[in-house]
Amino acid sequence: MKTRHKRLAIIVSGVVGLTVATLLVLNAFNKNLVFFHSPTEILEGKVSIAPGQTIRIGGLVEQGSVKRSADGLKVDFIITDLNKKLPVHYEGLLPDLFREGQGVVAQGRLQDGNRFVASEVLAKHDEKYMPPEAAQALQGGSYAAGKEMKKP
Structure with missing residues (x-):
């Protein structure tokens, strides 16, 4: 077998292998998909x-x-x-x-x-929720762990 034919066979088998692997991954993904x-x-x-x-x-x-x-x-x-x-x-x-x-x-x-x-x-939670740290930062104060925070 010529080296050209060997390379072609390796490339074709690689493409077939990648195609099979891709199909298996997509099939597993589709089965686990929850709408x-x-x-x-x-x-x-x-x-x-x-x-x-x-x-x-x-x-x-x-x-x-x-x-x-x-x-x-x-x-x-x-x-x-x-x-x-x-x-x-x-x-x-x-x-x-x-x-x-x-x-x-x-x-x-x-x-x-x-x-x-x-x-x-x-x-x-509703879209109005904001973590206390973020609310404190928006008010211009600095948050320190253990400090009591003011309600926004």
Whole structure:
């Protein structure tokens, strides 16, 4: 075999190897991709969800909808986007920022078409939130650890 043919064979096998590796990475990425949907999109059927597929839903926790079990680890609440409502069941510890009227993102699976069983709940703070250090810096003061700070 000529050296020219050997080089061509090495280049072709390298390109094929890179193509296969790229396809495998993209396939793994696609399987682990979790989309964010609103209750309206889910309940109106605008999103095709395979049975057992993990999805994320987001919206506000409806006022007066949070019901906790006696041990406090099982929570039922309703997520709304101010248009449609979706009941959510979660077992576990909730984040400190979880409150009624507050924004949340829940990851889990849809059951029976209209009940969401969450495996993870993330609470979102509003866009007005500012860390105390940043608020102090904006007021022109200097922040030192352990010092009491004035409220903005």
